[in-house]
Amino acid sequence: MSGEMLTGNLAAAWGARLADVDYVPSFPITPQTEIVEALAEWCERGEMAARFVTMDSEHSMMTAAGAAAATGARVFTATSSQGLLYAFELLYSIAGWRVPLVLVNVSRALAAPITLEPDHNDVLAARDSGFLQIHAETCQEVLDSVLMAYRIAEDPRVMLPVLVNLDGFYLSFTREPVVLPDPGKVRAFLPPYRPQHLGFKASAPQALGVAVLGGSTYSYFRHQMHLAACNALEVHQDAAAEFERLFGRRYDLVEGYRLDGAEDVLVMSNAFATKGKAAVDAARERGRRVGLLRLRVIRPWPAAAIAQALRGRRAVAVLDQNLAPGLGGILFQEIAAALYQEPFRPTALCSFIGGLGGKNISEAEFEAIFAQTEEAGRQGRGIGPVLLYTEGEHQEMEQLLDIAASRSK
Amino acid sequence: MPWQRETFKKIKQIPKEEYVLPGTPLCAGCGGLEALRLAAKVLGENVVYVNAAGCFTMLAVYPFTALNASWLYTTMGSAPAGAQGVRDALDVLIAKGRLAKEEDLKVVVLAGDGSTYDMALSSTSGAIFRNLDFYYICYDNEAYGNTGVQLSSSTPYGARTTTSPCSVQHPAGASQEKKDIFEIWRAHRPPYIATVSPRHPLDLAEKFARAARYAGPKLFLALSACPTGWYYDPAQSPEVAKLAVESGLWPLKEAIDGRVTHTYIPKRRPVEEYLKLQGRFRHLFEPARREDAIRHIQDAVDAYWQQAVTVESH
Numbered sequence: 001m002s003g004e005m006l007t008g009n010l011a012a013a014w015g016a017r018l019a020d021v022d023y024v025p026s027f028p029i030t031p032q033t034e035i036v037e038a039l040a041e042w043c044e045r046g047e048m049a050a051r052f053v054t055m056d057s058e059h060s061m062m063t064a065a066g067a068a069a070a071t072g073a074r075v076f077t078a079t080s081s082q083g084l085l086y087a088f089e090l091l092y093s094i095a096g097w098r099v100p101l102v103l104v105n106v107s108r109a110l111a112a113p114i115t116l117e118p119d120h121n122d123v124l125a126a127r128d129s130g131f132l133q134i135h136a137e138t139c140q141e142v143l144d145s146v147l148m149a150y151r152i153a154e155d156p157r158v159m160l161p162v163l164v165n166l167d168g169f170y171l172s173f174t175r176e177p178v179v180l181p182d183p184g185k186v187r188a189f190l191p192p193y194r195p196q197h198l199g200f201k202a203s204a205p206q207a208l209g210v211a212v213l214g215g216s217t218y219s220y221f222r223h224q225m226h227l228a229a230c231n232a233l234e235v236h237q238d239a240a241a242e243f244e245r246l247f248g249r250r251y252d253l254v255e256g257y258r259l260d261g262a263e264d265v266l267v268m269s270n271a272f273a274t275k276g277k278a279a280v281d282a283a284r285e286r287g288r289r290v291g292l293l294r295l296r297v298i299r300p301w302p303a304a305a306i307a308q309a310l311r312g313r314r315a316v317a318v319l320d321q322n323l324a325p326g327l328g329g330i331l332f333q334e335i336a337a338a339l340y341q342e343p344f345r346p347t348a349l350c351s352f353i354g355g356l357g358g359k360n361i362s363e364a365e366f367e368a369i370f371a372q373t374e375e376a377g378r379q380g381r382g383i384g385p386v387l388l389y390t391e392g393e394h395q396e397m398e399q400l401l402d403i404a405a406s407r408s409k
Numbered sequence: 410m411p412w413q414r415e416t417f418k419k420i421k422q423i424p425k426e427e428y429v430l431p432g433t434p435l436c437a438g439c440g441g442l443e444a445l446r447l448a449a450k451v452l453g454e455n456v457v458y459v460n461a462a463g464c465f466t467m468l469a470v471y472p473f474t475a476l477n478a479s480w481l482y483t484t485m486g487s488a489p490a491g492a493q494g495v496r497d498a499l500d501v502l503i504a505k506g507r508l509a510k511e512e513d514l515k516v517v518v519l520a521g522d523g524s525t526y527d528m529a530l531s532s533t534s535g536a537i538f539r540n541l542d543f544y545y546i547c548y549d550n551e552a553y554g555n556t557g558v559q560l561s562s563s564t565p566y567g568a569r570t571t572t573s574p575c576s577v578q579h580p581a582g583a584s585q586e587k588k589d590i591f592e593i594w595r596a597h598r599p600p601y602i603a604t605v606s607p608r609h610p611l612d613l614a615e616k617f618a619r620a621a622r623y624a625g626p627k628l629f630l631a632l633s634a635c636p637t638g639w640y641y642d643p644a645q646s647p648e649v650a651k652l653a654v655e656s657g658l659w660p661l662k663e664a665i666d667g668r669v670t671h672t673y674i675p676k677r678r679p680v681e682e683y684l685k686l687q688g689r690f691r692h693l694f695e696p697a698r699r700e701d702a703i704r705h706i707q708d709a710v711d712a713y714w715q716q717a718v719t720v721e722s723h
Contacts, residue, residue: 201508207481208480
């Protein structure tokens with residue numbers, strides 16, 4: 001594979017650059033900062049025709065981003081973790097404004113305890129905001145997804161903001177070969193943004209984000225958002241086809257990996273899916289008939305594509321890199337709901353929680369997941385949530401607890 | 410030399426055009442709405458208001474708006490950041506030739522004191538720091554009004570609100586002093602800051618006209634006499650607003666590049682006359698007169714003017 005060696009962060013920045021955005025409000029947060037650093041430099045050097053501004057918080061940053069998009073500019077911004085949560089109320093507002101902002105989130109686990117490494121509790125907290133969500137596995141996919149995100153967001157059938165997610169550290173700071181799409185072809189894929197219905201101007205005053213009185217008016221607009229989000233399933237597939245035609249790379253709502261003949265299927269998302277795919281290869285060599293389903297578009301929720309990929313399997317294991325305390329894995333719940341109406345649904349649905357705060361998932365753990373899932377399939381009874389934690393990790397933690405206890409005496 | 414009005418010398422000079430139209434769901438006698446009505450006459454056409462959560466959010470309720478202007482409701486904490494996004498986008502679109510220059514708008518933040526003094530302090534500070542070219546109008550009724558009159562950091566000492574009730578521990582009501590947002594703004598050195606009162610329409614109009622000469626942040630603190638929150642008859646709003654200024658409690662002033670000028674020197678009627686008009690201060694007079702609290706308020710006003718006169722005479 002040829003291409004530039006780019007980090008996931010730089011791939012995201014290149015996505016914004018190639019999308020020819022007009023405006024980049026920013027705020028630093030690890031591990032996202034490299035994105036806005038690159039964009040600041042490119043804007044400063046005139047390599048991008050965008051205005052770059054450093055805001056006073058993510059809350060302000062997201063407000064400026066949404067307001068500029070509402071004024072008719074093509075806008076890009078990026079954040080992570082605590083920053084996403086600090087901006088949280090704006091996610092709902094901007095989606096309600098129906099403006100096609102693209103936001104990159106670099107996943108990082110949430111405090112407390114405060115940490116830097118990834119899991120998906122940050123991005124999945126935003127799953128009901130009205131932002132559409134695309135979760136990328138590779139640096140190439142990050143760049144390509146930013147371009148697809150603008151096309152989907154700006155489609156008149158959608159007009160909703162899109163969040164593109166990549167994992168902090170594992171992808172944000174990992175260099176991979178990335179093919180930079182030809183700018184001329186990008187313009188064909190993503191024409192210059194000239195919204196007819198949005199924008200504040202003297203000749204046509206408009207009020208946006210106004211109050212409503214009463215549930216029926218409120219419900220009307222919320223229903224509109226839902227229907228528009230559902231439209232994005234079809235619009236995504238249109239965009240995927242056109243993207244493949246122009247650039248030769250294909251991204252579907254979900255990605256199947258070695259699903260042919262797979263009795264049991266492991267469901268994952270984002271960069272850790274690469275580990276999962278390696279584990280599937282290893283398990284296949286040992287004679288296990290397993291495959292992997294990677295979730296890519298998480299909003300809108302591609303229930304039909306998921307059900308189609310999982311129907312008729314013996315057992316399905318969902319490996320959530322997030323934890324809803326007192327419940328378990330977030331995506332497990334949604335997959336269970338997607339499969340419930342399916343007549344040939346798997347006999348066992350298993351829930352595993354792993355990779356929290358960037359914790360590794362070892363080959364042995366993947367093997368244990370496959371073995372337990374197979375057994376659950378044989379028994380016809382799902383298990384979980386199983387919290388992945390190895391003996392070695394447990395011993396290390398014991399040592400830390402001992403140190404903490406002795407210091408406190 | 411005393412401050413002199415140059416543009417608005419007579420009341421007839423205030424434009425007759427109305428940009429805040431009748432039929433709003435705001436309270437009768439709202440002093441803030443009158444301040445906005447006067448301000449809008451000077452701002453003229455081609456305005457986009459960026460609104461923070463507060464009473465004035467009710468100025469645009471689907472599918473109606475009382476304003477002959479554009480409107481974007483943002484949040485309680487970030488209207489100045491919304492103004493940044495709108496201003497920057499207008500600039501970029503005009504520079505790139507995607508929007509005609511005639512389509513340009515004045516960007517005006519419209520926020521109450523709860524947003525201004527408390528929640529949006531960070532985003533306001535950021536917008537001034539970035540020298541954003543915008544107007545900021547704070548309609549200051551000294552409490553969280555739209556939620557039913559709770560203590561804000563603009564609430565003056567001695568005022569009763571639903572969350573600063575009179576009690577044995579706090580017989581005077583609010584025990585904190587009103588935050589000096591004017592000085593907080595001034596410390597940022599924006600080109601123009603002013604306090605205004607709708608009871609002084611020429612002073613108000615003149616200040617908006619003067620501010621128009623400056624690019625950058627132009628900040629207005631408008632006294633918003635509030636019959637609902639201050640507990641007086643709506644018909645008395647003009648009198649309450651007048652006494653706020655005449656008692657010296659609401660100084661009319663401006664600061665150009667940080668230099669303060671008082672634009673009206675009141676004869677300073679006793680604060681008691683102002684306090685007595687309002688139910689929020691009634692506990693200072695009934696059932697027993699609270700001389701200590703009234704004295705405290707009068708002393709603060711006296712000290713303010715003593716210092717103001719000293720500074721400006723130098």
